Amino acid sequence: MKQTAYELLAVLDRNLRESVNLFKQLAECPGQRSDVLTPLSNELQYVRAQAGFEVTTEASDFEQDQATHWSRIHHKYEMWLKDPDDVFLDVEARDEQRKKQGLRPRIVVLPWSAEEEEKLLAAKRAQGAKKRKRASSPKEIVKRRKK
Secondary structure, three states: OOOOHHHHHHHHHHHHHHHHHHHHHHHHOOOOOHHHHHHHHHHHHHHHHHHHHHHHHHHHHHHHHHHHHHHHHHHHHHHHHOOOOHHHHHHHHHHHHHHHOOOOOOOOOOOOOHHHHHHHHHHHHHHHHHHHHHHOOHHHHHHHHHO
16 A cells, blocks of 8 residues: 555655654763754754655645545535525525624615516517517508518
């Protein structure tokens, strides 16, 4: 199984920390020069920190790209699920927030009934049928042929 960059970085970090601890133990041994071993230990700390920075920066860019890509897909899915009439619920909720803040409502939602909507749709259909009948009257046909 292939290890990820995070797993490899964790192993490297653990080993470098262990190496730093070994340098500290060596520096405490009698006859050893701590003035040389401590800077070497600091160099290992620098390498450990730099490696962590480089790996996580690259991984962060990759993770950011992935988050952006999947966020777009998630948003499209949420829009597909959303009922177009939910906008009215959102407006009512926003109006309640404005009332709590002492602000005037921006939108007035008129009462709605299915019967009224059916009457309006029937009237529009009837009006459309009248227009179609007029356009195909014999006089209109003769006029169109003369042009």
